[in-house]
Amino acid sequence: xxxxxxxxxxxxxxxxxxxxxxxxxxxxxxxxxxxxxxxxxxxxxxxxxxxxxxxxxxxxxxxxxxxxxxxxxxxxxxxxxxxxxxxxxxxxxxxxxxxxxxxxxxxxxxxxxxxx
Amino acid sequence: xxxxxxxxxxxxxxxxxxxxxxxxxxxxxxxxxxxxxxxxxxxxxxxxxxxxxxxxxxxxxxxxxxxxxxxxxxxxxxxxxxxxxxxxxxxxxxxxxxxxxxxxxxxxxxxx
Numbered sequence: 001x002x003x004x005x006x007x008x009x010x011x012x013x014x015x016x017x018x019x020x021x022x023x024x025x026x027x028x029x030x031x032x033x034x035x036x037x038x039x040x041x042x043x044x045x046x047x048x049x050x051x052x053x054x055x056x057x058x059x060x061x062x063x064x065x066x067x068x069x070x071x072x073x074x075x076x077x078x079x080x081x082x083x084x085x086x087x088x089x090x091x092x093x094x095x096x097x098x099x100x101x102x103x104x105x106x107x108x109x110x111x112x113x114x115x116x
Numbered sequence: 117x118x119x120x121x122x123x124x125x126x127x128x129x130x131x132x133x134x135x136x137x138x139x140x141x142x143x144x145x146x147x148x149x150x151x152x153x154x155x156x157x158x159x160x161x162x163x164x165x166x167x168x169x170x171x172x173x174x175x176x177x178x179x180x181x182x183x184x185x186x187x188x189x190x191x192x193x194x195x196x197x198x199x200x201x202x203x204x205x206x207x208x209x210x211x212x213x214x215x216x217x218x219x220x221x222x223x224x225x226x227x228x
Binding site for chain 2: 040043044056104105107108109110
């Protein structure tokens with residue numbers, strides 16, 4: 001079974017530039033998550049989709065971050081304009097069940113972003 | 117949200133059992149305890165979860181105290197590939213929002 005695919009693996013940009021990350025979840029997984037992981041910290045949720053609808057985006061800095069999941073499959077996370085503090089690994093995860101406490105999340109390898 | 121407390125780091129000799137503790141004294145009755153681990157340059161990987169009873173799978177065992185205020189993840193025979201950051205997470209039981217809240221975890225180093 002193919003895992004969660006993310007691209008690019010690495011990205012280096014200058015501050016005030018824009019950047020986009022792509023995620024393709026495991027086939028059939030209805031729920032998709034974007035996490036931000038700053039060096040030395042645990043992952044922090046940015047946004048959660050259920051099919052193509054947003055379930056939780058309370059931690060997403062909406063003035064510069066945006067995400068979409070058209071057709072309820074793959075997803076794109078964008079930052080515009082980027083700041084130095086956006087340097088982090090951006091992780092995508094997906095899960096099969098809509099809800100319930102037994103849900104497991106499957107993570108991709110992430111995109112490492114460096115903002116100079 | 118129920119919070120968890122874990123040691124910052126631990127060492128374990130290769131081939132020995134690794135016992136990783138976690139305190140979650142404010143856990144609610146309907147919240148599960150999850151363990152994930154993150155190997156360098158990879159995304160987190162699910163290990164095991166439980167509610168009240170002890171659980172075992174091919175990767176590890178989870179021991180939850182009777183009062184559910186703490187738990188221990190056991191890797192029975194640690195190998196070098198088990199070197200990773202281990203996260204203990206108490207699952208928020210919120211309708212429609214099933215994300216995981218990660219702390220800083222325990223960095224386990226398996227020593228040859």
